[in-house]
Amino acid sequence: MGKRHDVRELEDVVVKFVGDSGDGMQLTGTLFSEVAALSGNDLATFPDFPAEIRAPHNTIAGVSGFQVHMGQRKIYTSGDMCDVLVAMNPASLKANLKWAKPGSTLVIDSSAFDEKTIGKAGYVQNPLEDGSLDGYLVIKAPITSMTHEALSGLGVDKRLAERTKNMFVLGLMFNLFERDIAKPLEFIKEKFTDRPKVVQANQAALQAGYHFAENTEAIKVSFRVGPAPMEKGLYRNIHGNIATAWGLLAAAERSGRPLFLGSYPITPATEILMELSKHKSLGAKVFQAEDEIAGICSAIGASFGGSMAVTTTSGPGLSLKSEALGLAVITELPLVIVNVQRAGPSTGMPTKSEQSDLMQALFGRNGESPLMIMAASSSANCFYYAYMASKYAMEHMTPVILLTDGYLGFGSELFRIPDVNDLPAINPPMADSNDKNFKPYRRDEKTLVRKWAPPGVEGLRHRIGGLEKTNIDGNVSTDPLNHQLMTNIREEKVARIADYIPLQEIHGEDSGELLVVGWGGTEGALRSTVSAMQEKGHSISHAHFNYIKPLPKNTREILSGFKKIVVCELNNGQFVNYLRMLYPGFTYHQFNKVQGLPFHVQELTETFTKLLEEK
Amino acid sequence: MIEYKRVAKSPVELTKQDFVSDQMVKWCPGCGAHAILAAVGNVFPRIGYRKENFAMVSGIGCSSRFPYYVDTFGFHGIHGRAAAIASGLKISNPGLSVWMATGDGDSMAIGGNHFIHILRRNIDVNILLFNNQIYGLTKGQFSPTTPMGTVTKTSPYGTIEHPFTVSGLVMGSQGTFFARVPDNNIKLMAEVMYEAAKHDGTSVIEILQNCVIFADKIHEHITARDFREDRQLFLKHGEPMIFGKNRDRGIIINGTRLEVVEIGANGINEKDLLVHDQYSKDPGIHRMLGWMKAPDFPVAVGVIRSAPFDTYDDLTEQQIETAKKTSRIKTVNDLLRSGDTWEI
Numbered sequence: 009m010g011k012r013h014d015v016r017e018l019e020d021v022v023v024k025f026v027g028d029s030g031d032g033m034q035l036t037g038t039l040f041s042e043v044a045a046l047s048g049n050d051l052a053t054f055p056d057f058p059a060e061i062r063a064p065h066n067t068i069a070g071v072s073g074f075q076v077h078m079g080q081r082k083i084y085t086s087g088d089m090c091d092v093l094v095a096m097n098p099a100s101l102k103a104n105l106k107w108a109k110p111g112s113t114l115v116i117d118s119s120a121f122d123e124k125t126i127g128k129a130g131y132v133q134n135p136l137e138d139g140s141l142d143g144y145l146v147i148k149a150p151i152t153s154m155t156h157e158a159l160s161g162l163g164v165d166k167r168l169a170e171r172t173k174n175m176f177v178l179g180l181m182f183n184l185f186e187r188d189i190a191k192p193l194e195f196i197k198e199k200f201t202d203r204p205k206v207v208q209a210n211q212a213a214l215q216a217g218y219h220f221a222e223n224t225e226a227i228k229v230s231f232r233v234g235p236a237p238m239e240k241g242l243y244r245n246i247h248g249n250i251a252t253a254w255g256l257l258a259a260a261e262r263s264g265r266p267l268f269l270g271s272y273p274i275t276p277a278t279e280i281l282m283e284l285s286k287h288k289s290l291g292a293k294v295f296q297a298e299d300e301i302a303g304i305c306s307a308i309g310a311s312f313g314g315s316m317a318v319t320t321t322s323g324p325g326l327s328l329k330s331e332a333l334g335l336a337v338i339t340e341l342p343l344v345i346v347n348v349q350r351a352g353p354s355t356g357m358p359t360k361s362e363q364s365d366l367m368q369a370l371f372g373r374n375g376e377s378p379l380m381i382m383a384a385s386s387s388a389n390c391f392y393y394a395y396m397a398s399k400y401a402m403e404h405m406t407p408v409i410l411l412t413d414g415y416l417g418f419g420s421e422l423f424r425i426p427d428v429n430d431l432p433a434i435n436p437p438m439a440d441s442n443d444k445n446f447k448p449y450r451r452d453e454k455t456l457v458r459k460w461a462p463p464g465v466e467g468l469r470h471r472i473g474g475l476e477k478t479n480i481d482g483n484v485s486t487d488p489l490n491h492q493l494m495t496n497i498r499e500e501k502v503a504r505i506a507d508y509i510p511l512q513e514i515h516g517e518d519s520g521e522l523l524v525v526g527w528g529g530t531e532g533a534l535r536s537t538v539s540a541m542q543e544k545g546h547s548i549s550h551a552h553f554n555y556i557k558p559l560p561k562n563t564r565e566i567l568s569g570f571k572k573i574v575v576c577e578l579n580n581g582q583f584v585n586y587l588r589m590l591y592p593g594f595t596y597h598q599f600n601k602v603q604g605l606p607f608h609v610q611e612l613t614e615t616f617t618k619l620l621e622e623k
Numbered sequence: 624m625i626e627y628k629r630v631a632k633s634p635v636e637l638t639k640q641d642f643v644s645d646q647m648v649k650w651c652p653g654c655g656a657h658a659i660l661a662a663v664g665n666v667f668p669r670i671g672y673r674k675e676n677f678a679m680v681s682g683i684g685c686s687s688r689f690p691y692y693v694d695t696f697g698f699h700g701i702h703g704r705a706a707a708i709a710s711g712l713k714i715s716n717p718g719l720s721v722w723m724a725t726g727d728g729d730s731m732a733i734g735g736n737h738f739i740h741i742l743r744r745n746i747d748v749n750i751l752l753f754n755n756q757i758y759g760l761t762k763g764q765f766s767p768t769t770p771m772g773t774v775t776k777t778s779p780y781g782t783i784e785h786p787f788t789v790s791g792l793v794m795g796s797q798g799t800f801f802a803r804v805p806d807n808n809i810k811l812m813a814e815v816m817y818e819a820a821k822h823d824g825t826s827v828i829e830i831l832q833n834c835v836i837f838a839d840k841i842h843e844h845i846t847a848r849d850f851r852e853d854r855q856l857f858l859k860h861g862e863p864m865i866f867g868k869n870r871d872r873g874i875i876i877n878g879t880r881l882e883v884v885e886i887g888a889n890g891i892n893e894k895d896l897l898v899h900d901q902y903s904k905d906p907g908i909h910r911m912l913g914w915m916k917a918p919d920f921p922v923a924v925g926v927i928r929s930a931p932f933d934t935y936d937d938l939t940e941q942q943i944e945t946a947k948k949t950s951r952i953k954t955v956n957d958l959l960r961s962g963d964t965w966e967i
Contacts, residue, residue, distance in 0.1 A: 046965055238967045240967055241966070242960065242964055242966055242967075243965055243966075244963060254958060254959065257958065258955045261954065268714070270711055288943045289947050289953065290952065290953075290954070290955065290958065291943060293715060293939060293943070297707065298736050298739075301704060301707065301737075302704070302706075302707035302740070305701075305737075306710050307711055308700075309711030309712035309713075310714065310715035310716075311711075312698050312708075313678075313711070313712045313715040313719070314716060315715040315716070317715070335700065425960060425964065427956060428954070428955045429956075463675065463677075463712070463716060464716065464718055466675050469694055469695055470696065471690050471691050471696075472697075473699025473700065474683075474701050475699060483646070484691065
């Protein structure tokens with residue numbers, strides 16, 4: 009590689025692989041990321057795939073993508089615009105060029121550009137020839153035809169050869185980024201272990217791509233991204249939905265309560281259901297229900313039965329579960345509801361992310377129906393917040409809604425693997441057998457939490473249900489004062505959880521010109537923006553909320569320290585209105601976006617700069 | 624006493640008194656539900672499980688007050704969802720004997736989806752289906768089992784809906800146990816409840832229940848004491864299908880249809896009659912028996928179907944036991960460290 013004069017040392021780089029949905033872009037991106045992680049980069053990834061499983065070939069609708077942001081510094085998001093775009097056909101180039109930075113590098117399969125595919129993509133002229141890519145560094149490589157050529161001696165059929173072109177481009181990219189290809193070659197062997205022909209073809213394509221890049225005069229640039237400073241430890245790459253599933257498993261193990269999941273498949277939450285289905289060896293019972301309502305109701309039955317019960321869903325599913333949520337509230341049973349939010353209303357945009365279910369989580373039930381609400385804020389911390397949601401649900405005998413979103417769930421980042429035994433202990437308030445004092449709604453004075461008394465335990469027979477009950481005895485009651493009392497107790501019980509959650513942290517000074525407030529999945533984008541502006545000397549801080557109901561006890565104090573507050577959300581202003589309700593007296597600015605897209609650093613920087621400039 | 628591998632037996636003999644709760648029973652005087660409560664009181668001690676291992680789940684409606692009146696663990700759910708709640712309870716805690724009280728509206732209108740799926744999965748839950756052909760608690764609207772043309776508060780011109788035949792829905796959902804019993808026959812009710820408890824899998828007991836207020840005497844043409852022997856076929860496994868006050872009529876199969884015959888007439892004798900096989904896996908005859916309607920046929924009562932199939936809850940336990948033996952992942956720490964990891 010000595011021949012390349014243009015070796016670019018990069019702090020961080022965003023690479024996006026795009027192609028037809030059958031082109032294997034997800035696998036390519038995953039392997040590329042894995043090797044980056046092994047080389048010591050910090051990283052975050054995000055897949056961008058169509059809702060259709062196999063849309064028509066070579067059309068815009070069928071474009072599938074995978075983005076990875078890697079760096080030799082802390083990486084907070086999967087990146088806004090890309091520095092390197094790998095496009096396997098005209099449609100994917102057309103759909104994604106707007107996400108490539110001006111002057112970025114384009115790696116293009118030139119052999120996929122013919123009259124037919126160019127036309128199908130909606131181009132009038134061939135973009136490789138009409139000068140429209142002049143502002144970019146274009147690496148045109150006849151990837152498909154060279155893959156066929158490289159495999160010609162191996163006796164593989166045309167179809168298989170066609171399907172290994174993603175490995176050719178991966179080899180090329182490894183060369184471009186000066187990566188070692190021993191690990192991916194090994195991975196291919198493991199993945200296709202019982203199909204030697206497929207192993208051979210994929211390995212040959214990968215090597216051919218690598219050597220092509222090594223030898224061709226067409227490539228004059230290479231990129232170097234060094235290792236990031238990371239805390240010592242054991243690491244893995246993890247997707248948010250998998251992290252959520254594992255956090256739930258960890259909580260079940262530490263609490264000694266068996267895990268029960270009642271769930272119905274729904275994008276983008278299905279991975280949690282699929283993942284937990286695998287772990288029968290850990291005792292996880294997974295019930296794929298006939299609908300969303302049965303998902304939550306079976307979980308409520310299991311919770312009554314003494315299990316750590318969970319239901320997972322996305323917005324439309326949460327709507328269907330509303331009535332049953334009220335049942336969990338009035339029976340004061342522990343239950344974790346994971347809502348992987350997506351763009352709504354109704355079916356909306358199932359594969360696109362949004363934060364628009366907050367009001368639904370807070371208020372979307374009949375009656376005075378308080379429950380705890382938390383939000384994860386990175387793919388990896390889905391593990392921790394799923395664990396903590398389970399802990400609070402069981403220890404405080406309440407349903408807890410954990411809000412994540414499609415962006416966190418589908419995205420991945422590096423995860424420092426904890427020892428499960430180092431996580432906070434979980435002590436569910438189990439009733440003792442034959443406890444003479446047991447009454448269904450007798451409560452701990454301090455927390456107002458009732459005892460958990462599953463069927464089977466001697467001396468604890470009792471009845472609970474959706475009808476209002478007397479405090480302590482738990483008999484059906486329509487007494488006006490009792491209803492007032494129980495309503496107050498249910499609200500107060502949730503409010504008192506504030507004594508058990510951490511105080512809100514603030515990134516930066518605790519007073520100044522501008523406080524940026526966010527919650528949930530936007531943490532990465534807000535943090536990178538605020539950090540960069542702090543480095544430039546701006547008086548700006550960031551408070552990112554993971555505990556929504558109850559809010560941390562120092563929330564008012566935090567809000568009080570700044571001249572201006574801006575609340576940034578991927579909705580039309582739900583958290584900000586919640587803050588207005590609880591903490592009136594502050595002027596809240598808003599930055600909202602409802603496009604199914606994450607925040608971009610650029611738009612945030614512009615917004616914050618303007619707020620800082622305006623008097 | 625019933626032997627079942629996963630439910631613990633009572634160390635002492637129980638009596639009806641052990642299951643009487645301290646709550647006032649608030650059903651209308653004369654309501655068929657009182658009889659159902661009495662039958663449950665009779666049969667629970669006979670079943671022989673520890674009293675703590677009984678759990679009663681219900682939905683919404685008159686039927687669904689049931690859990691408050693039995694001193695077991697009880698859960699009064701929301702409308703239509705009892706089957707889903709009971710499913711989660713049984714799967715999570717297979718050591719329980721789970722019973723469900725529901726009505727025709729609760730299980731077949733708002734809860735129809737859960738009802739058919741619990742049957743399909745064959746989860747070991749015993750369902751007491753109070754079929755009074757009316758919405759009682761909301762004061763008299765038609766239900767999915769109200770006969771066509773019935774005038775109710777929401778059908779002042781008569782209903783224009785084809786009603787469900789409960790057995791048809793149960794067998795269409797591949798139910799493995801179905802019994803039918805009138806509410807004025809407590810002895811038979813206790814008997815089929817015992818059979819239901821013995822059956823591994825979902826059991827449905829359709830109770831022809833009288834609602835004295837909104838659908839009084841709706842089942843009278845079948846259940847009235849004066850002619851019930853003529854209008855009901857009491858099924859017993861292994862016995863020929865004979866009915867009638869004088870036990871002179873029976874059921875034969877003629878081609879693809881059931882037929883009522885007179886014993887002794889036209890050369891027909893007892894040997895020609897169908898013999899009841901409640902354990903047959905093939906539901907063909909069970910479907911036809913369930914479908915028999917007045918006035919052409921007697922209505923079949925007793926256990927119509929009790930076919931042995933694997934249960935969901937048992938298969939769940941088996942899969943877990945196998946996975947625990949064979950998987951290398953024994954703890955969550957093992958899981959976190961499986962696959963690709965690296966030290967930094």
